[in-house]
Amino acid sequence: MTVDWEDFGQLHCWYQFETVPAPRGDIERQTDTVLELLDETGVHATFFVLGMLARHRPDLIKKIHAAGHEIAVHGTSHVHLTRLDRTSAMRDIGDAIRLISDIIGGPVFGFRAPIFSITRKNLYVLDLLAELGLEYDSSIFPKAMSRYGIDGFDPEPRNYSLPEGGQIVELPLTVIPWCGWNWPVAGGGYVRLMPRLMLNPMVKKLKKLGRPYILYTHPYEFDTQPIDIASNFPEGRRFSPWRRRAMNFKWNLFRGTFRDKTRHLLKNLSFSTCKEIADEIKNSPCTRLLG
Template sequence: MNNNPASFTLSIDWEDFSQLLGRDHTGVVTPPVGKTIDRQTDLVLNLLNDSGKKATFFILGMLAQYRPDLVRKIAGEGHEIGMHGTHHIRMNTLDRKKAFEDLRDNYNLVTDIIGAPVYGYRAPYFSVNETNLYVLEILSELGCLYDSSIFPVKLKNYGIANFPVQDTLYQLPNGREIVELPLTVMDWRNKKLPVAGGGYMRAFPQFMLKNFFRKLDADQKDVMLYMHPYEFDDRWISCSPNYPPGTGYSRPKSFLINLRWNLFRGTIYNKIKYLLNHYHFVTCLKKAEYVKEHSHSPAILGRS
């Protein structure tokens, strides 16, 4: 969006930490443990409610199937509902047919739960890259208006080098169109840093983040923040909650994983609160509609 002031968007990849870790470790999908996802969802909803801002929640199918009530609660508070896939698998490890099935099942489940269409998607692990751009075609065929899965910089596990950083309407090989809302990166000392979520957002001190976002806003750059429910929770999270005997991580591995997930996590709540209270926020859908409406002609996205 090239209007002034720049727009920020808070996107939440709505998933349960222990359900995902358990599935990744045992291969079995089980209901989320306890009421953690309730508390974490409420933390986000209350923060948004206090600031009067709306966010986009990308809903993971394997969680939504057990907690449709929470999905309806989020939608009922006026936030946008999008998709985060069914099985939380790296999309670039699936062939086109399997990718379609994962997205179709996610679309059907979520639209059934809320009784309304959904228009956008965030891939697990930002796993849309130059090898599987057909994911965008699948989304367009499901009726989606936008995708927000691409990091416009090549990082260790994801991203596309030199992908345009601005929100853009693309013409797809299947003749349809889609708006891509890339994740925000910040130019810093000749590097592009993914400051708008994840480990960078946790580790960077607040004064540095304030400077980064002030500069992005001054340059009228849109900002896509990406978060997870557990990041708003200052309670300790553990990678070894309820595994069957003998299947847990070793002690040193548990220690390292827990350190990674817990270090500086308690700082996130106030960082996001500050941004919500100081900047103009819109949902992904509002942003995508604006881009589509104000694009004279779509850019061409190459067939992969």
């Protein structure tokens, strides 16, 4: 169970206007909702923390950490990593590692790229992660989608030896083979839009596959109140009312079902942190990573 810990309003302001405002109070309510659900189901999760939010709310990171969850890294600025050169990617990830380690007072071990943006074009990012001392990555979507993914990438978690001599455990996002097609079921919009009827067959299939289910979520998906794309836009900068309505419709669609569906998955499958899974795999024989 993983949470890409980022703030909806802050992120969309950054996307639209390239400014990073302080997050509003929503992130606290959303984080508390996630923590309550994890407490209720007895699950320890991994939170991939975004640097631009961490700078503003170190108190919440300490709270998550104190509740026994793993803190890992989601980069600093939530830029698609294929848009950064090697030096900029190294700086973006390295800055986040230093900031978040300082906040929790200890090392971090894992990374998830914004928008799952480790693809065939930039597999060298895995070398950077090993160079930065990380032990695992959970960024690769083993199916090509419009903005991310690698068709044919091995969906099993594996220990890889890297072209530049390092080593890393990769925990790919989950797809399940079903009726001749690989279905993305790893979380986010895939779970939000999934009919409840599919949950039990999916749980059965995941148990049969015997491979860890890497489930990703975001704090806003658990919010009990409607979310607004423009909630954190700067004064005087706004979308047309039509565009704002259309975007809000998209982000709120079936969102009220997400918490219950996640609860069902948490209760019916067993979960551990990514670090615990990576520890089981990291001493197994290495597979060579092929570009």
